[in-house]
Amino acid sequence: xxxxxxxxxxxxxxxxxxxxxxxxxxxxxxxxxxxxxxxxxxxxxxxxxxxxxxxxxxxxxxxxxxxxxxxxxxxxxxxxxxxxxxxxxxxxxxxxxxxxxxxxxxxxxxxxxxxxxxxxxxxxxxxxxxxxxxxxxxxxxxxxxxxxxxxxxxxxxxxxxxxxxxxxxxxxxxxxxxxxxxxxxxxxxxxxxxxxxxxxxxxxxxxxxxxxxxxxxxxxxxxxxxxxxxxxxxxxxxxxxxxxxxxxxxxxxxxxxxxxxxxxxxxxxxxxxxxx
Ligand code: NAI
Numbered sequence: 009x010x011x012x013x014x015x016x017x018x019x020x021x022x023x024x025x026x027x028x029x030x031x032x033x034x035x036x037x038x039x040x041x042x043x044x045x046x047x048x049x050x051x052x053x054x055x056x057x058x059x060x061x062x063x064x065x066x067x068x069x070x071x072x073x074x075x076x077x078x079x080x081x082x083x084x085x086x087x088x089x090x091x092x093x094x095x096x097x098x099x100x101x102x103x104x105x106x107x108x109x110x111x112x113x114x115x116x117x118x119x120x121x122x123x124x125x126x127x128x129x130x131x132x133x134x135x136x137x138x139x140x141x142x143x144x145x146x147x148x149x150x151x152x153x154x155x156x157x158x159x160x161x162x163x164x165x166x167x168x169x170x171x172x173x174x175x176x177x178x179x180x181x182x183x184x185x186x187x188x189x190x191x192x193x194x195x196x197x198x199x200x201x202x203x204x205x206x207x208x209x210x211x212x213x214x215x216x217x218x219x220x221x222x223x224x225x226x227x228x229x230x231x232x233x234x235x236x237x238x239x240x241x242x243x244x245x246x247x248x249x250x251x252x253x254x255x256x257x258x259x260x261x262x263x264x265x266x267x268x269x270x271x272x273x274x275x276x277x278x279x280x281x282x283x284x
Contacts, residue, residue: 009254012037017086017093019073019130020100022049024204025153025197027056028246029097034065036250038095041086043071045100045212049205072214073100073126079133092141095253098130099153099197101172102213103206106226108167116168118217123172127152127179135183139190147191149253152180154196156261160269165226184258193256197249200263201239207231 016033020026021042030040034057044050050068057066071078086093104119131150142148157166158173180196187194210227218224245262252260 010037011095011250011253014038014094015086015090015092016040016095016097017043017130017134018097018099019043019071019126020153021097022046022053022068024206025199025202025242025245026097026099027053028202028242028244029099029151029249030066030246031057031243032246032250033095034062038065039090040066041069041082041093042066043069043073043082043100045070045072073098073129074121076129076133079129083133083137087137092137093134093148094138094141094145095149095151096130096134096138097151097153097249098127098176099151100126101153101155101206103209103230104168104172104223105165105209105230106168106223107165110222110226111168112220112222114217114219114221115223118213118221119168120172121217122212123169124175124179127176131179131183135187138192139187142191147193149193149195149256150180150183150187151195151197151249151253151260152176152183154180154198156198156200156263156266156270159198160266160273162266181258193253195249195252195257196259197245197252198259198261199240199245200261200265201236202242202245202262203235203239204242207233 011033016038018026018030018040021030022044030042034040042053054068057063071082102122138148154176155173157170158177177196180194184194207230210231240262248260
């Protein structure tokens with residue numbers, strides 16, 4: 009049950025769930041590249057690993073997942089220094105929140121650009137390299153962080169967010185089928201409420217997509233949201249992901265809170281479905 013000798017690339021790896029995943033993988037022997045657009049998060053994360061005596065097991069990388077050229081440059085650098093990666097965790101995401109009637113193109117571009125576009129960029133950059141490396145190394149694994157919001161309508165106004173997360177689930181299922189013969193496993197992570205900095209969406213929105221946004225108010229309100237005491241610790245979610253990779257689980261679901269709503273949705277689809 010070890011990731012000894014494995015190289016992991018984790019987007020959004022410097023905070024919250026991504027950092028929890030990094031801790032779980034590094035704790036089992038992996039080397040982790042923490043790719044994140046926030047220098048403050050990277051500094052804190054690297055300090056935390058150093059304090060745990062694991063400073064040599066991680067490397068920070070300042071990267072915006074919407075930056076395709078940046079992704080390619082990072083991959084080339086990693087090819088040169090580490091001969092590629094074994095585990096790709098497409099986890100970076102933003103908590104786009106607001107009524108669809110107020111959403112402008114800037115809001116759609118922000119939410120979809122990071123939450124599904126960032127995953128696409130990770131796949132296009134690394135998948136061909138991982139397929140080649142899996143032949144020599146006997147496999148690999150991709151984790152894509154979706155959300156339970158991709159399966160049911162959660163409370164709040166999460167239209168753009170849910171749209172992006174539903175797409176991450178479908179993409180993960182398609183990848184899993186395609187990459188099975190290559191020995192690369194694929195897992196979709198569907199978290200419920202986990203303690204993190206996801207409420208800081210405002211800070212992660214680039215200036216050109218602040219321009220003309222209809223979500224200034226809802227993002228301001230979100231930024232003041234207080235973490236629930238009963239929300240899961242990111243380390244626990246990270247452990248679930250490590251186990252999911254080892255078992256090549258198609259889904260890792262952290263919470264059962266929306267079970268009934270999930271069932272009701274599938275019942276409604278089946279209800280509308282003619283006999284085979
Ligand atoms: P977080 O905000 O603590 O961590 C996300 C990290 O991604 C941050 O360090 C942020 O700087 C980084 N990031 C944001 N945009 C980026 C970009 N364009 N390029 C590179 N890095 C970027 O939030 P959390 O909650 O840990 O989020 C991780 C993933 O989990 C996201 O995809 C989120 O949608 C998903 N999720 C979180 C849930 C929760 O309750 N915390 C529930 C369901 C899904």
